[in-house]
Amino acid sequence: MLENIGRHCIIGQNVEVGENVKLGHNCIVEDDVKLKDNVFIDNNVIIRRGAEIGKNSYIGSNCIIGEYQIVTCGDRKNMLPHLTIGENALIRSGSILYGGSSVGDNFQTGHQVTIRESSSIGNHVSIGTLSDIQGHCVIGNYVNMHSNVHIGQESLIDDYVWIFPYVVLTNDPTPPSDYLQGVHVYPFAIIATGSVILPGIQVAGDSLVAAGAVVTKNVQEFEVVGGNPAKKISDVRNIRNKITGEDAYPWRFHFSRRMPWEDMGYMEWVNSLGDDEKKLFSIKE
Amino acid sequence: MLENIGRHCIIGQNVEVGENVKLGHNCIVEDDVKLKDNVFIDNNVIIRRGAEIGKNSYIGSNCIIGEYQIVTCGDRKNMLPHLTIGENALIRSGSILYGGSSVGDNFQTGHQVTIRESSSIGNHVSIGTLSDIQGHCVIGNYVNMHSNVHIGQESLIDDYVWIFPYVVLTNDPTPPSDYLQGVHVYPFAIIATGSVILPGIQVAGDSLVAAGAVVTKNVQEFEVVGGNPAKKISDVRNIRNKITGEDAYPWRFHFSRRMPWEDMGYMEWVNSLGDDEKKLFSIKE
């Protein structure tokens, strides 16, 4: 079945391969891996035992997919559940995804991304170069993280959240300790570059954490907070786009790339939803 | 022509190889690549189609040179122009350079550096470990970036600029949006560790952004700015070297390593220039 395969590849037992799968050179595919139709694995990729990669997905060179959690040297008996990656993934070179997580459809990563075990990642999520998802997190749908974001364990990130470079979501109020409290970021919130969010903080929907903020208190809906420690400095509804002069927020009315309303605009998309969902997404422009 | 070659290498069609080129083990060199005289490629390197590497250059293990921009799974038909790297490059292991950029002579990188497409990088540039150049940037000559610097798209970095670890140049005034405004850093400016420069900001020549600054307003010549938000805190000409007690700035009078005035000092170098250039570089000590 695997006809389009590079040189020096090593393929384990019981590997399931769909139609039109392509494998680059020097790949290592361990036992029980499942590669669905049209999967394209680039060079030097390692796919660990039992990992499942959805159709039309691309795995960049030097990636490790389904990495083992190494508790003690060589102990691979008490393995995590397998990694499952949905359809249409685009995982760029050098990334490491652990076993024991599930990733939805239309997933994208930059380079050298690390995603540890026991994470649940929804559909249409993008995680930038060098980002480090520490595991034991829940990440919703249509979440966008830019480069070099650090998501501590126990973080909860809702749908339609934006997180920009060098943001850290922390989790230990009195480090070092064994008592972790994750950050919760609500739908449509935006956390700008270089902000640190303290443990257990709630960042409410449609809020904006300004660049470089150190957030020590909960952020309310529509608030703009900034500074160290962060204080309320504005309301998102007061912010204009510098170039167009128009309102910039709530951003869902002004930005649609890779969003479900990409082809029709936000309000038309909301109006196309069922009544229950419509309530969830209703908001004054 | 390629006599000094490791084991398990895969060499494409129409590869041009100069004198005394050395290739490590497990390398993949795709079609139409050009390796000039004395190029040394270490182990496990992938060189994508058409990339050109200047003479006397070293490419560290596990690098990917001329990486494809992957728009859709497996689509490599609408490829970017090739990557061109000048002479005497030293690219350390684990770095990923995209196609569609040009890099001058005497280029150095640390490890795990990412440089995206459509970047123009001058001569004598050094980019530290884990730095992430997002593409669509212009970087001049004799620019030094330390580890873990993030250069957003549309950034413009002039000659003789220094950028220290964990600095981020941002580009979106109202994230998320489609309206980007890059940062412009002028000649001889210094941006110290952990600073965030807001979109569209101009950092003037010979200024110093202090460590941890969040820069929300343009920085003037010779200013020292610091804090969150950053304010003027001094003038560089008031700063002494703690150890020698001498003036520390303008730095060009006090630091010459890897600069064109390395062997003669700054003023003698300026005096050796033609009249037009001399004007550009004249400054009171």
Added chain:
Amino acid sequence: MLENIGRHCIIGQNVEVGENVKLGHNCIVEDDVKLKDNVFIDNNVIIRRGAEIGKNSYIGSNCIIGEYQIVTCGDRKNMLPHLTIGENALIRSGSILYGGSSVGDNFQTGHQVTIRESSSIGNHVSIGTLSDIQGHCVIGNYVNMHSNVHIGQESLIDDYVWIFPYVVLTNDPTPPSDYLQGVHVYPFAIIATGSVILPGIQVAGDSLVAAGAVVTKNVQEFEVVGGNPAKKISDVRNIRNKITGEDAYPWRFHFSRRMPWEDMGYMEWVNSLGDDEKKLFSIKE
């Protein structure tokens, strides 16, 4: 002697191999390497000339162990002393450790860690994903660094120190210059997420640098400092654990995972020490 070896491995001359050593696929082991009993080398690992790996150690896929310092293209004649790694190391995939350093027993790293040359690292040290140890550092025993920590050259980190994500220890008071002054972090100090420590600063024992601090003055024992620039904001002995309501500091009374007092508690451990050592570790709860 090397019976458990993957495919496509390349083994140099004079390699010493202990009992029960396992090598994955595509590994490159250069001349004079020493692999002690029960060492497990995963796939695609490069082990440079003369590196020595202690027994029961695990080296993750794609690591480079004993990397060369590349001064000029292809010059490997004036090599550094070899890298020595102690027993029970767990070095996760994608990490790069230079030659010319020594690493003690029970060492752990995350992924994509870089450790440059001329570093001395004690026993029971853990260094998180993407951390960047710049070399010419001294790191004691039982030091824990989380992800994405940057340790500048000339840093001195004592035993039992905790450093959290995105912390940078800087070293150049007037950048760029040739006059470096490293940071000194004393025993039991804690530096929380995203802090920048200015050059030459002393962070005293049992102090706590709060998240996002920019530390421009020495930190005293038991002080909590925070802000930009950092000021004293509390005393660690005033901080309670949010969840248990108990004192959180000095942390050695409340946290024991992977510490020498893990099985008995701090005071019992101190009481088990000899008289001289007991003095060193005595402290009021």
